[in-house]
Amino acid sequence: xxxxxxxxxxxxxxxxxxxxxxxxxxxxxxxxxxxxxxxxxxxxxxxxxxxxxxxxxxxxxxxxxxxxxxxxxxxxxxxxxxxxxxxxxxxxxxxxxxxxxxxxx
Amino acid sequence: xxxxxxxxxxxxxxxxxxxxxxxxxxxxxxxxxxxxxxxxxxxxxxxxxxxxxxxxxxxxxxxxxxxxxxxxxxxxxxxxxxxxxxxxxxxxxxxxxxxxxxxxxxxxxxxxxxxxxxxxxxxxxxxxxxxxxxxxxxxxxxxxxxxxxxxxxxxxxxxxxxxxxxxxxxxxxxxxxxxxxxxxxxxxxxxxxxxxxxxxxxxxx
Amino acid sequence: xxxxxxxxxxxxxxxxxxxxxxxxxxxxxxxxxxxxxxxxxxxxxxxxxxxxxxxxxxxxxxxxxxxxxxxxxxxxxxxxxxxxxxxxxxxxxxxxxxxxxxxxxxxxxxxxxxxxxxxxxxxxxxxxxxxxxxxxxxxxxxxxxxxxxxxxxxxxxxxxxxxxxxxxxxxxxxxxxxxxxxxxxxxxxxxxxxxxxxxxxxxxxxxxxxxxxxxxxxxxxxxxxxxxxxxxxxxxxxxxxxxxxxxxxxxxxxxxxxx
Numbered sequence: 001x002x003x004x005x006x007x008x009x010x011x012x013x014x015x016x017x018x019x020x021x022x023x024x025x026x027x028x029x030x031x032x033x034x035x036x037x038x039x040x041x042x043x044x045x046x047x048x049x050x051x052x053x054x055x056x057x058x059x060x061x062x063x064x065x066x067x068x069x070x071x072x073x074x075x076x077x078x079x080x081x082x083x084x085x086x087x088x089x090x091x092x093x094x095x096x097x098x099x100x101x102x103x104x105x
Numbered sequence: 106x107x108x109x110x111x112x113x114x115x116x117x118x119x120x121x122x123x124x125x126x127x128x129x130x131x132x133x134x135x136x137x138x139x140x141x142x143x144x145x146x147x148x149x150x151x152x153x154x155x156x157x158x159x160x161x162x163x164x165x166x167x168x169x170x171x172x173x174x175x176x177x178x179x180x181x182x183x184x185x186x187x188x189x190x191x192x193x194x195x196x197x198x199x200x201x202x203x204x205x206x207x208x209x210x211x212x213x214x215x216x217x218x219x220x221x222x223x224x225x226x227x228x229x230x231x232x233x234x235x236x237x238x239x240x241x242x243x244x245x246x247x248x249x250x251x252x253x254x255x256x257x258x259x260x261x262x263x264x265x266x267x268x269x270x271x272x273x274x275x276x277x278x279x280x281x282x283x284x285x286x287x288x289x290x291x292x293x294x295x296x297x298x299x300x301x302x303x304x305x306x307x308x309x310x
Numbered sequence: 311x312x313x314x315x316x317x318x319x320x321x322x323x324x325x326x327x328x329x330x331x332x333x334x335x336x337x338x339x340x341x342x343x344x345x346x347x348x349x350x351x352x353x354x355x356x357x358x359x360x361x362x363x364x365x366x367x368x369x370x371x372x373x374x375x376x377x378x379x380x381x382x383x384x385x386x387x388x389x390x391x392x393x394x395x396x397x398x399x400x401x402x403x404x405x406x407x408x409x410x411x412x413x414x415x416x417x418x419x420x421x422x423x424x425x426x427x428x429x430x431x432x433x434x435x436x437x438x439x440x441x442x443x444x445x446x447x448x449x450x451x452x453x454x455x456x457x458x459x460x461x462x463x464x465x466x467x468x469x470x471x472x473x474x475x476x477x478x479x480x481x482x483x484x485x486x487x488x489x490x491x492x493x494x495x496x497x498x499x500x501x502x503x504x505x506x507x508x509x510x511x512x513x514x515x516x517x518x519x520x521x522x523x524x525x526x527x528x529x530x531x532x533x534x535x536x537x538x539x540x541x542x543x544x545x546x547x548x549x550x551x552x553x554x555x556x557x558x559x560x561x562x563x564x565x566x567x568x569x
Binding site: 004039067070 | 340341342343345346349350425426515518
C-alpha cells in the first residue's frame with residue numbers, strides 16, 4: 001500500500017485552504033528501463049475530496065501529472081474541527097484514502 | 106638527522122607559525138592523495154587510472170591561483186609541442202556537424218557508451234550561435250568569433266590548436282584538452298573550427 | 311547596427327528565461343515531496359532491524375546518543391568510538407552495524423533511492439536533516455582530525471584529473487558562473503557556500519527523489535569523468551567537511567527542493 005498522503009487544511013478568510021501531497025510514482029507508461037523494456041503505466045486516475053458528505057474536489061488525472069503530485073485548492077463551507085476525506089484510485093486499481101481535520105480560523 | 110634536515114628544522118622553528126602552515130599543507134596533501142587512492146572504484150569506462158595526474162594536472166592542482174615564476178611559460182611551451190594538426194592540412198570542416206558536436210555533452214562519463222562519439226559540450230561553458238540561449242559562462246563568449254577574426258591560415262591553426270590543447274595557450278586553463286586527451290577526433294575538431302570561423306556558421310550571423 | 315539591436319534583444323530573452331526559471335522555483339517550494347521521505351525516515355529511526363533486532367534510537371550523531379535535533383548542522387565531526395571524522399551517512403552506517411548488527415555491506419547496500427525503490431538510508435538522511443532546519447551551520451573544527459579533514463577536502467576540491475582535466479574548482483571556483491543555464495555556487499565564497507550547503511539534501515524534481523550531499527558528490531565526479539566515488543569513502547567525508555566549514559554560519563534550510 002502507498003505511503004500516507006500529507007494533508008494540511010486551514011481556514012483562510014471565508015474558505016478552507018487545502019494542500020495535499022500524494023506519494024505515487026505516476027509512471028507514464030512511456031519510459032523504458034535499463035533493459036529497454038517499457039515500464040508499465042501506473043498513475044492516479046481519480047481524486048475525490050469530500051466534506052460533510054459533499055464532493056468538494058473531483059479530478060481526473062493522466063500521465064501528464066508528475067511523480068508525487070501536489071494539489072492545492074480552496075473551497076467554501078468548512079469549519080475548524082470538521083473532517084475532510086481524500087481518496088485516489090490509480091489505473092492499476094490501487095487506492096488510498098486519508099482523512100484530515102480542518103484547523104485554525 | 107641529516108645536516109640539511111637539521112638546518113631545515115632550525116629554520117622551521119625560527120619561523121614558527123609559517124612553519125606550522127607549511128607542515129600542515131604537506132600533511133593535507135599527503136592525506137588527500139591517500140584518500141583519492143582508496144575512495145574510488147572503477148565503473149564503466151572509467152578506471153581508477155584516470156585519477157593519476159599528468160604534469161599539467163598535478164602542477165595546476167598544486168597552484169590553483171596561478172603558476173609561480175616562469176612555470177606557466179614552460180608549461181605552455183611543452184603543451185604546444187603536443188599539438189597534432191591534420192595531415193591533409195584541411196583545418197575547417199562542416200559547421201553543421203560542429204553545431205551538433207557543440208550541443209552534445211555525452212562522452213567519457215562512466216555511464217556513457219564508449220563506442221559512441223563524444224561531444225564537445227561547448228555550450229556548457231560558452232556562448233556560440235546567436236539562437237542558442239541556453240549557454241554557460243564559465244568560458245568567454247565565442248559569438249562572432251570568426252566575424253571578428255577572419256579565416257586566415259593563422260587563425261585556423263590557432264582555433265584548431267586551442268581546442269586540441271588549450272594549455273598550450275593558457276597554462277592551467279579550465280578548458281579540457283579535447284585533442285590531446287582523446288575526447289574529440291581530429292575530424293570533429295575541424296567541424297568545430299568551421300563552427301567558429303565559417304562565415305555561414307550561426308556563430309557569425 | 312545589427313549588433314546594437316541584437317544585444318538588448320538577447321539580454322531581454324535571457325532575462326525572460328531567468329525570470330521564468332525563478333517563477334518555476336518559487337512555485338515548487340510549496341508541497342515539497344521530501345516530506346514523504348522525512349515521514350518514512352522518522353519511522354525507520356524507531357524501527358527494530360537486523361540480527362540484534364534494535365532500532366537506531368541510541369545512535370550517537372555527535373550530540374550524544376539519540377539526540378537528532380541539531381545534529382546535522384554539527385556534522386561532519388570526530389567520533390571517539392570509531393576514531394574517525396564522520397558525516398551523517400557514514401555515522402548511520404556505524405550505528406546500523408554497532409546497534410542493529412547489520413554488516414557494513416548490508417548497511418551500504420542501497421544508499422540512494424530510485425523509481426519504485428525507496429532507500430532506508432535516504433529516508434533517514436531526509437528526516438535527520440529536517441530536524442536541523444532553521445539552525446546555523448556549525449561543523450566543529452576543534453579536533454586535529456577535523457581540521458585535517460577540512461584541509462584534505464580542500465586539496466581534493468582542487469584536484470584536477472581525468473580526460474577532461476576537471477576539478478571541483480573548475481566549475482565551483484569563481485563567482486557568477488553558470489553551466490548552460492544552471493547557476494554555479496562559488497564554493498570558495500562564503501555566501502554561495504552557505505546557500506549550497508544549506509540546501510542539500512534536496513528533493514530533486516528531475517530525479518523524483520531526495521538526494522543527499524554524498525549523492526551530489528558522486529554525481530559531480532561522474533560528470534567530471536572520474537571513476538565512481540565510493541559511498542561514505544574518506545574522500546567523500548573530507549569534501550563534505552570542507553563544504554560544511556565553507557558554509558559555516560549559514561542557515562540550514564534543507565531538505566530543499568531543486569529542479
